[in-house]
Each structure stands twice: as structure tokens, then as C-alpha cells.
Amino acid sequence: MMRRSQLIRRLLATTLPAALVVGSATSTAVADPMLARNMSSFGMPGGIDTPTAETLPDGTLGGTLSYSDFARRANVTFQAMPGLTTVLRYSRIEGIPDGDDDYISDRSFDLQYQIVDEQGWRPAVAVGLRDFLGTGVYSGEYIVATKNITPTIRASAGLGWGTLAGKNRVIDTQDTGGKPNVDDWFSGGAKPFGSISWQVNDKLSLVAEYSNDNYLASYSDGRTYRQGDTEPDSNINLAAYYRLGRAYEVGVYTIGGETFGAQFSVALNPREAPYPSGLEKAPAPVRPRPSPAADPEGWSGSWSQDPTAQPAIQKALGDALADEGQILESMALSSRRAEVRIRNQRYVNQSEAIGRTARLMTRALPPSVETFVITSTADGIPTSSVTLSRSDVERLENTEAGRIAAASTISDPELRPVGLVRSEDIYPRFRWAIKPYLDLGVFSAADGLTHEVGAEARATYEISPGLELTGALRQRVFGDVFQRGPGIPGQNREYYTPEEYLADPSLETTPEGVPRVRSDTRMYTGNHDPVIPELTLAWYTKPTENVYTRVTAGLLERAYGGVSAEVLWKPAASPFGFGAEINRVRKRDFDQLFSFRDYEVTMGHVSAYYEFAQGFTAQVDVGKYLAGDKGATVSLTREFANGWQIGAYATKTDLSDEEFGEGSFDKGISLSIPLAWATGQPSRERVQTTLRSLSRDGGAQLNVNGRLYDRVRDSQSVKLYQGWGRFWR
Structure with missing residues (x-):
């Protein structure tokens, strides 16, 4: 029997979570990770009941519904970082009485971190914690390695503790749950588990696994219950999974040859939208300025002395912005500089609203205006100002968005800018x-x-305002x-x-x-x-x-x-x-x-x-x-x-x-x-x-x-530049 001292278990308990966070934040991916072919009944990339060292595409949000005589499990899965997979689970576990019911309802939480990805002869390796915040019905820890044997056959092997070793943890009847069961981690002796998956074609995959789970639950008052109606006759589980489109999968499986189950999975990747390019109408193109010889009055700035100029320009720009889902709340205009204060009512990314505003400013403003200041507002309050050179807007329209980002500056708006005029009919x-x-x-x-x-x-x-x-x-x-x-x-x-x-x-x-x-x-x-x-x-x-x-x-x-x-x-x-x-x-x-x-x-x-x-x-x-x-x-x-x-x-x-x-x-x-x-x-x-x-x-x-925070940060530096790729959308 493998044993770990109290000191080692505590060391693992304190260093493992830190390693998950620090490793994910500092590592640099050099290739796509080994991506999961299917989800286990516990919501993790895996076989049927056992885990693998695979991951999901970064940012994937998934859900799995699994039903068998042992339990009904609803899992919510999130690939929080490229190597870190998390699962929140709600289970109805049959065979364990709770009052007048012959089942218990249990919530549990899992973490898995892929330490290294597959490279050459080296397999992908992951370490995981199962049910480390719940009452402990599914409590177990593991280290697992996964390797592609051929382009269609993939094998996994690992060491498991707790339920993964067939040694269910004793549940304290006085424990209210919800805290990490640190003292149990990687204790009680380990046993091997493994699985093989065969990708038959683009849609069908077959899985066989060796599992030690005996589906028992033991309590500190001496009670022991068998989950479900039957004991697994063997350690071999088999499954077939069929993919429906890019996001959905159905599966059937057998546990020990006696108990059958069914599963449905969905996985949504935020980077794979149903309409990747969006269905919004194309923005108006940038209008290059005429030459000084073609419009000497516009270039001279003398137009700014005309008291009717700003109201007319502000009305025309306001109407154009309204067609783009923006409200032109106010404007300050001089011969060389224009500031517009806009409220974005349409676009998720504030950068898209700013980019479309900059395009319209090139079409509405006289050629002498060289400096654009686009101030975003929330609830009538200015939150940030992006300053652009009109020449850069004209020059960089058909280049990557990063170049216009480098040419712009972001700053706190002036509280009371000179010449700011509120647009008509904005309030009330x-x-x-x-x-x-x-x-x-x-x-x-x-x-x-x-x-x-x-x-x-x-x-x-x-x-x-x-x-x-x-x-x-x-x-x-x-x-x-x-x-x-x-x-x-x-x-x-x-x-x-x-x-x-x-x-x-x-x-x-x-x-x-x-x-x-x-x-x-x-x-x-x-x-x-x-x-x-x-x-x-x-x-x-x-x-x-x-x-x-x-x-x-x-x-x-x-x-x-x-x-x-x-x-x-x-x-x-x-x-x-x-x-x-x-x-x-x-x-x-x-x-x-x-x-x-x-x-x-x-x-x-x-x-x-x-x-x-x-x-x-x-x-x-x-x-x-x-x-x-x-x-x-x-x-x-x-x-x-x-x-x-x-x-x-x-x-x-x-x-x-x-x-x-x-x-x-x-x-x-x-x-x-x-x-x-x-x-x-x-x-x-x-x-x-x-x-x-x-x-x-x-x-x-x-x-x-x-x-305030969520409203203010939408248009400020970190979040604004995160979505800057949509500036030219």
C-alpha cells in the first residue's frame, strides 16, 4: 500500500493549487494542446468514469448530462486556462437513503491541470482532484498520462487514489461539506486505471477503460451503502460516442457489463461563434481629405468662425452616428481639433463603436480638423478619451487594428472641456x-x-446626464x-x-x-x-x-x-x-x-x-x-x-x-x-x-x-484594447 506522510499531504495541498494558477499564468503554449475526443460521465475529458490528460479548447464552456442506475449527473465544465479544466457537478446518487428518499443529492467540484502536453515520445500528463469540496462521495485524486498510439488510437494510464482506487473515503456525518478535504488528498493507497479510445471516423468514437470504482459510500457512523442496484461484475467499461455537429455529442456506455447508461454533452467555444464575422452592416469607409488646392477654405480653418458651422456639423454627425447605434451626446469643435462624446448602445466591444465613430468623423469634419478625441460615456458620465490623428486614421484604414492602437492614446476625459455643446433633444x-x-x-x-x-x-x-x-x-x-x-x-x-x-x-x-x-x-x-x-x-x-x-x-x-x-x-x-x-x-x-x-x-x-x-x-x-x-x-x-x-x-x-x-x-x-x-x-x-x-x-x-466598475471599465484601457481587433469592423 502506498502511503504518504501528513507533511507530504499538506505540502501537496498547498503547492498544487498554486502550481495550477502560476503554471497557467506563466506558461507559453508552443502548440495546440491534446484536445479531448469526448467527455466522461463526470464532465472531465476522459473515458467513461476515468479521466485522461486531455484538455478542451481554451475557454470552452460545456455541459454533460449522464444517466445510469448508479447516478444522474449534471456537470458544468469550463476550460479556465489552456491547461486548467474545472467541473461543477450536481448528482442524484441512487441507493443512499436520505430521510424518506432512497437517494441523496450531492454537489461536487473538480480541478484538473495538464502539466505537460504530448511532444514526440513524451505523453501528455495531468494531475487532478475530484470532489475536493463536496461531502466526499466521489472524492479522489489522480495522475494520468495520455499518448497517441496511432492517428486514430489514443491510450491513457494513470494512478488514482480514493474512489479512483476503489477505496471510497469515509464521509463524516457531522461535516457540513464545502471545504477542501486536504488531509485525504493522495492518501489511502493508489491503484492503476486506464482507457483506450478509437476514433472510428469524424463522428464516431469507441472507448474501453479499466476502472476501480466499486460504487460504495461509507459514513463515519458505520453505515455503508451500495450505489445503484447492482455491483459491477468487472473492472471493464465500454462506451460509444457519436458527435452531432461541432458542439453536441451523445453516448451510450456500460459499467462492468451489467449497468447501462446514456450521456449527452454540449461544448461551446467563445471563439467559435455561430456567425464569426457578425451580421452587422459594414461601416462607412474613411473619406480621405481633398488636397489643400481643392478646398483652400476647409484647410484654412476659417469655417470655424461661422456660428452656423458647428450646429450643422454636429447635427449631421449625430444623425450618422444614430444609424450606427450611437448617441452623440455633445461635441467640442475647433479648426484643428474635435471631441465627440458618444454613448454606445449597440456593440459589445467599445472599440468597434470608437472605430465606426472615427470613420464617420472623417466624413463629417472639415479637412483642417486633424485631431480626433472620441470620449465614451456611461449613464451620461465620461469614462475615457481615445485621441487619434486623422492622418493615421486615413493612412491605416486597411491595415491591422494593432497599428491604429499603437498610434492612439487613452486618457481620462476632461471634466469641463472648453466649447463642449450638448446635442439637441438628448435629454430628457x-x-x-x-x-x-x-x-x-x-x-x-x-x-x-x-x-x-x-x-x-x-x-x-x-x-x-x-x-x-x-x-x-x-x-x-x-x-x-x-x-x-x-x-x-x-x-x-x-x-x-x-x-x-x-x-x-x-x-x-x-x-x-x-x-x-x-x-x-x-x-x-x-x-x-x-x-x-x-x-x-x-x-x-x-x-x-x-x-x-x-x-x-x-x-x-x-x-x-x-x-x-x-x-x-x-x-x-x-x-x-x-x-x-x-x-x-x-x-x-x-x-x-x-x-x-x-x-x-x-x-x-x-x-x-x-x-x-x-x-x-x-x-x-x-x-x-x-x-x-x-x-x-x-x-x-x-x-x-x-x-x-x-x-x-x-x-x-x-x-x-x-x-x-x-x-x-x-x-x-x-x-x-x-x-x-x-x-x-x-x-x-x-x-x-x-x-x-x-x-x-x-x-x-x-x-x-x-x-460602477462594470459600467466604467467597458471603455477603459485593458478591456478596450482587449477588443481592439474590432476597431475596423
Whole structure:
């Protein structure tokens, strides 16, 4: 039996996560990595139950649904870095009783890092952790190597610990889960596993594997359960996978020759949009200036003395920009320099809006104007200025976007530039829309996948620059989400009725004394009458060149109303940002109209932001949360040039594990996909969701719209230059 000392296990526990991050951030890829042929039933690149050392294309977001008599597994997979694969899993595991049910619902998280890729005689090698944050039903670690034997045959072999060695870890019945089970890592003896895959053709692949998993679950009170109805008769598993198009795959498999299963997988790569070039209309071409001899008056600048010149030019440019989905909010014009302040309403990448604006400026401005300053705004507040030479715009139109980027400068806008004239009929401005909504609930232990469908009317009235009134009205049409009180302590999947919860104010605090700030969220669902999810008055200002402020008052979200105030320091050319937010809020009544409940709290945080290369943004929030607990949230988000955003966060506060409940601390994954990626049509609309392992009261934040950082950074240096490839689009 292979053994590891306590010191070595702790060393592996502390150095492995660091190696994953540091190695991914510093390594330079010299070739495409060995890409997975199919996904395992655990959501990782692999065979059937065993992993391989393959990876997915960088940035891939995938999902796998796997069903057998042993379990139903729903996996969300993200290739976070070229070598780092992550999986968030929700499983219904058969055969393990939980109260009156003969199954348990389990959430788990996996990490795999490809240490080296295949090169010559050397195989690809990866190390991984399975179920290292859950209760430990699937807990195991492994080192695996994968090698192409022929162009169509690929073999993998590895050493596994825990379930991968057929030695299931003992689950502590008193453990609330959610923390790394560090002491178990790479302990208990290892056993070999392996797989062979045969790529029959472009669509069909066949897999055979040797697995040690005995599908048992053992608990610290001495109970041991067999998952599913039968014990695997052998260690050999077989599967066939069939690819449908570029993104989908179906498969059938057998575990030990007795148990059969089916699987469906989808993998979306943000770099492979359905419409890679987009369906937006082509921009107007740059118009070269006439020679000085052909237009001596235009070149002399004498036109600037005519008081009718700027209004006429501003009107013509404003109309042209409106056709491009931009609003020309204001303009300052002289004989040699022009500054335009624009609001981008159409394009995901601000660089595309700036590039199209520069083209139109060459067509609208007299030839003496050599310097273009294009200032982006958010909520009427200027956020950054890009300065370009008109000569460079004319000279570099048909070259790569990097050359115009090198010829431009980005800076903080002037607060009160001389000669700035606001365009007519910009304020006040009223916008409204009616559209359907879909609310999905995923990874719910009690309910599985839930949905609610209805219609939402949303309107915004912009009173003046930075001052806007926003409201929304929702009407549910159908769904399987209904009003329900929180769970009854000690009774599995039993809940207070809405009437019981409303009749007993003491239930609004957990037995551990924590206010129910989120664990009664289902009381806000299932309303058949119209509800008001948001009704706010927001005021945005910019007191200095680098400082932004926001004050929002009203019904801030469906569960809380009050006042939210924020300040942000964010220079346009800096990757750093610092902010602070304070909120005084009161809990709304469950009908989501204008009445309130008794609970109120003052909460807030200070924040630090840093934008790394390759689209990564780190954020740290330290402060007080909705339940009055104090702690910190760390989040890391990756954004791709086409607007995809995928992130992960973790929050730890001064609540004990028992006070927090199952999961021990708050954690989850956020996902935001621009609608333009799927439709090809230019739009700033997004589909967003947050996947949480559990919804608890500890570490709960206020969900107020319009926070400053996301609005300001869209047009600032790191994010702006990340999408600069679309400047000439």
C-alpha cells in the first residue's frame, strides 16, 4: 500500500493549487494542446468514469448530462486556462437513503491541470482532484498520462487514489461539506486505471477503460451503502460516442457489463461563434481629405468662425452616428481639433463603436480638423478619451487594428472641456421595452431544474446626464416554481408553508440565530399577480477625473429596498481600481410591491480590482453582508474579446460552519454571454446567470443594478484594447 506522510499531504495541498494558477499564468503554449475526443460521465475529458490528460479548447464552456442506475449527473465544465479544466457537478446518487428518499443529492467540484502536453515520445500528463469540496462521495485524486498510439488510437494510464482506487473515503456525518478535504488528498493507497479510445471516423468514437470504482459510500457512523442496484461484475467499461455537429455529442456506455447508461454533452467555444464575422452592416469607409488646392477654405480653418458651422456639423454627425447605434451626446469643435462624446448602445466591444465613430468623423469634419478625441460615456458620465490623428486614421484604414492602437492614446476625459455643446433633444429621454423572461433554477437539491416564464415591461427615463429613473413590471405566465417557506430544521425536504412562515415571525431567523436574508427566497416566487422587481432613481456623477459616484434609491431588487451609495477610483489607463459601497436597506414584502417587512440592515464593503492580461479580472470585497456577518469575497472573472464572461467567487465570513449550514461558505460560478455571439446581430444585451452550490444567508450581497466598475471599465484601457481587433469592423 502506498502511503504518504501528513507533511507530504499538506505540502501537496498547498503547492498544487498554486502550481495550477502560476503554471497557467506563466506558461507559453508552443502548440495546440491534446484536445479531448469526448467527455466522461463526470464532465472531465476522459473515458467513461476515468479521466485522461486531455484538455478542451481554451475557454470552452460545456455541459454533460449522464444517466445510469448508479447516478444522474449534471456537470458544468469550463476550460479556465489552456491547461486548467474545472467541473461543477450536481448528482442524484441512487441507493443512499436520505430521510424518506432512497437517494441523496450531492454537489461536487473538480480541478484538473495538464502539466505537460504530448511532444514526440513524451505523453501528455495531468494531475487532478475530484470532489475536493463536496461531502466526499466521489472524492479522489489522480495522475494520468495520455499518448497517441496511432492517428486514430489514443491510450491513457494513470494512478488514482480514493474512489479512483476503489477505496471510497469515509464521509463524516457531522461535516457540513464545502471545504477542501486536504488531509485525504493522495492518501489511502493508489491503484492503476486506464482507457483506450478509437476514433472510428469524424463522428464516431469507441472507448474501453479499466476502472476501480466499486460504487460504495461509507459514513463515519458505520453505515455503508451500495450505489445503484447492482455491483459491477468487472473492472471493464465500454462506451460509444457519436458527435452531432461541432458542439453536441451523445453516448451510450456500460459499467462492468451489467449497468447501462446514456450521456449527452454540449461544448461551446467563445471563439467559435455561430456567425464569426457578425451580421452587422459594414461601416462607412474613411473619406480621405481633398488636397489643400481643392478646398483652400476647409484647410484654412476659417469655417470655424461661422456660428452656423458647428450646429450643422454636429447635427449631421449625430444623425450618422444614430444609424450606427450611437448617441452623440455633445461635441467640442475647433479648426484643428474635435471631441465627440458618444454613448454606445449597440456593440459589445467599445472599440468597434470608437472605430465606426472615427470613420464617420472623417466624413463629417472639415479637412483642417486633424485631431480626433472620441470620449465614451456611461449613464451620461465620461469614462475615457481615445485621441487619434486623422492622418493615421486615413493612412491605416486597411491595415491591422494593432497599428491604429499603437498610434492612439487613452486618457481620462476632461471634466469641463472648453466649447463642449450638448446635442439637441438628448435629454430628457424615455426608453421602454416589453419582452419575455425566463428564470431558471439549477443545482437545487430539492427541485432539480426549475423554471418560470413570463413577460417583463422595463422602462428608463433619463432626466438629465447621470440622473435616471428605472422601473420594471413582471407578470408570471407559467412555471414550476411556487411560493414556499424555508426548510424545516431536521426534516429532509420538508418546508414551512407560506402561511406558517407568515404567521410566526420567529421563523425569520434560523435556529442558529442568523437572519433569513436569502434562505426564504422562495417566498418571493410563484406570484400570479404582477410584481415590481425594481423601481429606482439613480444619480451618477464624476467629481474628479478619476473618481465616479453613484447613489441609488428605491426598490433595489426583488427582496430589498432602500438607499445604495458607491464611490469608485478608476483611472482610464490603469488596471487598478478601488471602490467603496454602503447600503441601508429594508426587506420587502413577499408580494414585491410597495410594502416592507421589519428586517433592516446597514451593510457595505470596500473593493479592490485588478485587470490582468488574457482577460482576467480579480476583485476582492471586504465588509459587512446582508445578515450582518463580516468577511470577504474573492472573485476571478475571465472575459474574452467577443464579450463572454465566466467567473468564480468564494465568500467567507465570521459565521461558523454550523451557523452558515451545509456548504460551510458561499461559492459559485457566474456566466454572462452576449446575445450578439449567438445571433450575429449587434447588441449589448446579455444572458446572465449565477450557479451556486447552495443558497445560504451567510455572505449574501445586495443585488443592486448599475454598479460602477462594470459600467466604467467597458471603455477603459485593458478591456478596450482587449477588443481592439474590432476597431475596423
